[in-house]
Amino acid sequence: MARRLSIFMLCVAFMIVFIAEIQAYKVEISAAQQKGQANHPMYGTTQGSLRPQECSPRCTARCSATAYKKPCMLFCQKCCAKCLCVPPGTYGNKQVCPCYNNWKTKSGGPKCP
Structure with a gap:
C-alpha cells in the first residue's frame, strides 16, 4: 500500500512539474508575440499576419x-x-x-x- 502511494505521489509531482513547464512556455510565447514576433522569421510574410x-x-x-x-x-x-x-x-x-x-x-x- 505504501509503495502504491509513493508511486501515486511521484506521478502527481511529475504532472505538477509538467503543467508548470507548459505554463512557462505559454508565457514565453506570449512575450514573443508582444515583441512583434522577433524570433519567428515567417511573421508578417504570410497572408493576413500583419496589422x-x-x-x-x-x-x-x-x-x-x-x-x-x-x-x-x-x-x-x-x-x-x-x-x-x-x-x-x-x-x-x-x-x-x-x-x-x-x-x-x-x-x-x-x-x-
Missing part, C-alpha cells in the same frame, strides 16, 4: 535596395494594406504571400514589388 500599422516598416525594408523608392513604397503599402503581408527580403520570395504575388496590373504585370 495595418506594421506595413510601413516592412515596406521600408522591402524597398531599401531599389533606386525607385517612392513608387516601390506606394505599391508595397497598397499591397500590404490589401494582403496584410510583405514578402521577406528586398526582392523575390513572393510565393510566401499569394495575394501579394497574384495581384496584377491591367497589363498583366506584377502590381506588388
Whole structure:
C-alpha cells in the first residue's frame, strides 16, 4: 500500500512539474508575440499576419535596395494594406504571400514589388 502511494505521489509531482513547464512556455510565447514576433522569421510574410500599422516598416525594408523608392513604397503599402503581408527580403520570395504575388496590373504585370 505504501509503495502504491509513493508511486501515486511521484506521478502527481511529475504532472505538477509538467503543467508548470507548459505554463512557462505559454508565457514565453506570449512575450514573443508582444515583441512583434522577433524570433519567428515567417511573421508578417504570410497572408493576413500583419496589422495595418506594421506595413510601413516592412515596406521600408522591402524597398531599401531599389533606386525607385517612392513608387516601390506606394505599391508595397497598397499591397500590404490589401494582403496584410510583405514578402521577406528586398526582392523575390513572393510565393510566401499569394495575394501579394497574384495581384496584377491591367497589363498583366506584377502590381506588388
